[in-house]
Amino acid sequence: MLSLRNLWVEYGDKVVLERISLDIAEGSFVSIIGPSGAGKSSLLRTILGQERPTRGTITLDGAALPAECGPDRGVVFQRYSVFPHLTVLGNTLIGLEFSKAPFVARLFGSARRAAIAEAEAMLEQVGLADSRHLYPAQMSGGMQQRLAIAQALIKRPRILLLDEPFGALDPGIRGDMHGLITRLWREHGLTIIMVTHDIKEAFSLGTRVLTLDKRRHDPHAPQRYGAGVVYDLELTRKQAVAEVAEVAGNVLSITIDTKVNT
Amino acid sequence: MRWVTAAPNRRGALLLGALPLLVLALAYVIAAAARHADNPADKILPLPGAMAAAMAGLLFEADPLSGQYLFWADTIASLWRLGLGLGIATTSALLVGLALGALPPVRATFGPLVTAVAVIPPIALLPILFIVFGLGETAKVALIVVGVAPFMIRDVAGHIGALPREQVIKALTLGANSWGVVLRVALPQALPRLFEALRLSLGPAWVFLISAEAIAADVGLGYRIFLVRRYLAMDVILPYVAWIALLAVVMDLALSRGSRRLFGWAHPGGH
Numbered sequence: 001m002l003s004l005r006n007l008w009v010e011y012g013d014k015v016v017l018e019r020i021s022l023d024i025a026e027g028s029f030v031s032i033i034g035p036s037g038a039g040k041s042s043l044l045r046t047i048l049g050q051e052r053p054t055r056g057t058i059t060l061d062g063a064a065l066p067a068e069c070g071p072d073r074g075v076v077f078q079r080y081s082v083f084p085h086l087t088v089l090g091n092t093l094i095g096l097e098f099s100k101a102p103f104v105a106r107l108f109g110s111a112r113r114a115a116i117a118e119a120e121a122m123l124e125q126v127g128l129a130d131s132r133h134l135y136p137a138q139m140s141g142g143m144q145q146r147l148a149i150a151q152a153l154i155k156r157p158r159i160l161l162l163d164e165p166f167g168a169l170d171p172g173i174r175g176d177m178h179g180l181i182t183r184l185w186r187e188h189g190l191t192i193i194m195v196t197h198d199i200k201e202a203f204s205l206g207t208r209v210l211t212l213d214k215r216r217h218d219p220h221a222p223q224r225y226g227a228g229v230v231y232d233l234e235l236t237r238k239q240a241v242a243e244v245a246e247v248a249g250n251v252l253s254i255t256i257d258t259k260v261n262t
Numbered sequence: 263m264r265w266v267t268a269a270p271n272r273r274g275a276l277l278l279g280a281l282p283l284l285v286l287a288l289a290y291v292i293a294a295a296a297r298h299a300d301n302p303a304d305k306i307l308p309l310p311g312a313m314a315a316a317m318a319g320l321l322f323e324a325d326p327l328s329g330q331y332l333f334w335a336d337t338i339a340s341l342w343r344l345g346l347g348l349g350i351a352t353t354s355a356l357l358v359g360l361a362l363g364a365l366p367p368v369r370a371t372f373g374p375l376v377t378a379v380a381v382i383p384p385i386a387l388l389p390i391l392f393i394v395f396g397l398g399e400t401a402k403v404a405l406i407v408v409g410v411a412p413f414m415i416r417d418v419a420g421h422i423g424a425l426p427r428e429q430v431i432k433a434l435t436l437g438a439n440s441w442g443v444v445l446r447v448a449l450p451q452a453l454p455r456l457f458e459a460l461r462l463s464l465g466p467a468w469v470f471l472i473s474a475e476a477i478a479a480d481v482g483l484g485y486r487i488f489l490v491r492r493y494l495a496m497d498v499i500l501p502y503v504a505w506i507a508l509l510a511v512v513m514d515l516a517l518s519r520g521s522r523r524l525f526g527w528a529h530p531g532g533h
Contacts, residue, residue, distance in 0.1 A: 050431055069434035080426035083433075085450040085527050094446060095436035105442045135527040148432075155436055 001026040001191060002047070002065075002159060007056035008226070009042050015226035016042045020056070022210070022229065029185055029192045031206030033199055038212040038227040040195040044163050047193065048073055060158065071099065074152030078164040081148035082136045088147055089132040092119040095155045119154060125187075126150045126180060142173035146180065153188060162194040166201065178205060209233045308497035316497035332486065336502075340483040341509070343399065344471050347406025351467075352460055354407075355414035356452065362415065363422025364448040365440070376419075380412035384470060392478065402474040409470040410463040417459040422448050454528035457521040464513055468506065 007020040016039040024030055032040050045051045047058065049069045058065040060072070075081075082091050096115040097105050107115050123129050126146040136144050145165055152160060162181075166174045182205060185192055196202050202209050211231035218224045270278055294307040308316075320333040328335075361368045362376065387408055388401075395401040425448070433443045475484030483506055490498045522529050 048431070048435070069431055071435060071437040073435060075432060075435050077428045077432070080428035081432055083429060083447060085525070094433075098433070098439075098442050098446070099437040102439060102442070105438070105446045137527060137530045151432075151436065157435070 001061055003059045003062075004047075005057045005059070007043075007046065007053045007058065009039065009046055009051065010054045010226070014223040017046075017212075017228070018226035019228050022232075024191065024193065024208075026191055027189055029205055029207045030194070031202035031209045032193065032195045032212060033197065033202045033209065034212035034227065036197075038214070040212055041163055043212065044161050044193065044195050047159070048075055048161050071095075071155045072158045073161060074155055074157030074159070075161045075163070076145065076148045076152055076165045078167050082144055082151060084136050087133050087135055088123065088128055088139075089116065089119055091136070091147055091151050092122055092154055095151060099155075119150075122150045122154045125153075125184065140173070142169050142177060145169065145177060149181065149184065153184065153190075156188075157190075159191045159193065162192060162196075164195055164197065167197065174201070181205065203235070207235055209235065305494045306496055308500070313497045313501050316495065317501045320498065330481075332481075335481050336483045336486050337505070337509075339479075339481045340471060340475065343402050343474075343482070344406065344467060347403045347471070348410065348460065348463065348467055350403070350407045351411040351414055351463065352456065354411050355418050355459065356456055359415045359418025359456075360422060360444060360448055360452055362419035363425075363452070364444045369419070369423065373419075376412060376415055379408075380416055384409035385473060388474065388477070397478040402471065402479070405470045405474045406467050410467050413466070414456070414459040414463055417462075418452050418456055421455040422452050425451060451528075454521055454525040457517055457525070461514055461517045464510055464517075468510060472506075 002022075002024040004020055004022040004024075007017060008015070009017040020043065032043065034040050042051065046053050047065075049065065049067055052067045069075075083094065086094060093107075093115055094105075096118065097107050100111065100115070101107055106112075120129060120132065123132060126149055128143065128146055128150065131139065131143065136147065139147070148165075165181075166177050169177060178201065181192070184190065194202075194205065209231070210229050210233075212227045213230045214225055214227050215230060216225040290307070291310065294304075294309050297304045297307050298309060317333070321331065324330060325332050358372075358376070362373060363369070384405060388405055391401040391404045391408070395404055429447055430443055433447050438446065471482075472484035472487070475482040476488040479485040483502055487499050487502050
């Protein structure tokens with residue numbers, strides 16, 4: 001569905017990503033891992049449309065992807081994904097309001113009631129139905145990420161991009177969130193691309209794990225070469241569990257820097 | 263108990279806060295009494311009774327020349343100028359600050375201009391304002407606007423410009439256009455900051471008001487103070503200064519209460 005052809009991302013002299021060619025199938029859950037600075041987030045931002053690739057093309061169903069953020073690609077960041085001035089319900093409604101009322105970005109009357117019903121159904125799915133009148137500052141990190149997911153999913157995006165979505169959460173909450181995202185992925189038939197620095201998370205959630213790292217390294221000019229895909233592992237659900245142990249061994253031999261990208 | 267962790271309760275804090283004010287008032291009365299013991303006609307530190315008598319004339323008796331109750335006429339004239347000046351400054355800070363903060367091309371175009379205007383000392387512009395607008399109300403209001411608007415614009419623009427980039431990206435992925443981002447993301451988050459900027463601008467606004475009134479006016483709190491200075495009328499000046507302080511405190515409190523009430527989300531834990 002999503003296809004990247006010979007993608008390069010460069011900041012001035014610094015090559016971040018080079019020769020990235022990928023085909024991502026509809027309904028897949030792609031985890032991207034790799035050391036810090038390997039361009040995981042750059043790749044995600046490029047697919048999101050926040051950054052333009054310096055070379056190469058991205059196509060969605062054969063059509064070139066507009067190099068701007070739009071409602072076909074939803075996103076959840078590690079932080080700052082929800083609006084602090086809106087309640088849980090307001091944060092979920094805002095996506096519907098933007099598209100249905102382009103001038104005032106607000107809905108009234110029956111249109112608003114319909115939107116509220118839709119938003120509440122969405123909040124029910126992520127387990128925030130009872131918190132609809134809270135502001136983000138009154139909620140825990142896990143609840144904020146649940147809200148960010150609900151906010152993105154109400155737009156029914158073709159692709160959901162997750163940038164270390166659970167990186168700032170403590171382990172117990174993270175487990176709950178893994179269950180939630182897996183369930184939503186199945187129920188909504190989503191295509192998910194997730195950047196993470198947690199290898200276990202990458203393998204337990206993903207149907208495909210990509211490892212980004214530099215294939216070439218010039219010690220005199222460390223910026224000369226960018227990162228590419230060094231491992232591309234397809235996991236089927238059945239295989240996944242068996243293969244984790246075996247493949248994780250390979251991947252672990254690559255230095256994985258677990259510093260949090262903030 | 264250590265000083266850095268000691269937390270006085272509400273009543274205790276109120277008492278502690280009132281204490282220095284009471285000490286100051288008492289010290290004044292003692293000093294005034296001492297001076298009056300030496301010289302019963304002293305004008306520099308008038309006794310409270312003399313101040314009350316002088317103020318009663320301004321408060322309750324119409325001025326024989328103009329037929330106005332001078333204290334109230336002064337207060338209304340000053341508050342009108344202050345309100346108009348701050349109103350114009352606040353409106354322009356919201357509109358210009360929002361555009362500068364939320365739209366990078368606008369910031370690139372007009373940011374340097376706003377910075378250049380902001381570094382000019384407003385009082386240096388006062389002669390120009392008098393020449394351009396004459397000696398009437400316009401020049402006084404214009405001085406307040408010129409004095410506080412650049413600060414408020416830069417404060418709001420800076421705050422909006424510093425909002426996490428993620429918020430804008432998120433809004434765009436939710437189907438917003440630029441207008442939608444300004445209306446639903448930038449504007450609501452600019453408002454509490456605008457209230458804060460307005461609060462901080464009250465002090466300078468009063469300075470510019472009193473300065474303008476001292477130089478050219480025929481009514482106003484600042485005008486009265488500078489007029490009666492010629493007669494060493496401390497019995498009028500001191501109550502006027504106290505009245506200005508009271509007005510400023512009330513405005514400050516009203517703004518901070520209003521912000522808490524309207525934008526509870528921006529004041530976590532402050533209820």
